[in-house]
Amino acid sequence: MAAARRYCVPGERLCSAAEAAAGSGTYTRRGAVCAALAGCLRRGGGAGGVEVYKSFRPGDIVLAKVISLGDAQSNYLLSTAENELGVVVARSEAGVQMVPISWCEMQCPQTHTKDFRKVARVQPQFLQT
Structure with missing residues (x-):
């Protein structure tokens, strides 16, 4: 069964900055990663890939x-x-x-x-x- 898609709008809080680093189409504000674009949420990187952003x-x-x-x-x-x-x-x-x-x-x-x-x-x- 396919995972449910999550859509987001600019300014929406996606997660804590401790959980993930801001990537393309996102930014960090007040300790949270927020959407800079409208679209379907997608986690990038893969195992250990987000760690490089630290x-x-x-x-x-x-x-x-x-x-x-x-x-x-x-x-x-x-x-x-x-x-x-x-x-x-x-x-x-x-x-x-x-x-x-x-x-x-x-x-x-x-x-x-x-x-x-x-x-x-x-x-x-x-x-x-």
Whole structure:
């Protein structure tokens, strides 16, 4: 038997931001993921895929270490496993550059919404003054 479809309208609260990360067609507001578009609700990602959103989002600028997997063609792995590596620049849903507030969160200075990110601890000698 097919699962029942759930339709939503812009501004409708879909779930808690702790349950899922905002994706395409949604935004985060007051700790909730809300619909930005009208349509049929669909959960993206898959097993473990939503977990990536706790570290990075499309459009983030990330400092990572390139690790070769041995194939000279095109197989490379990017790692952010060190404290100095991670998100350097991120923009909020409002389009404003976010500021890091901990090693795992950034905040929009305009709307004060918080999003999970794996924040890079950039060394002072690498900052441009």
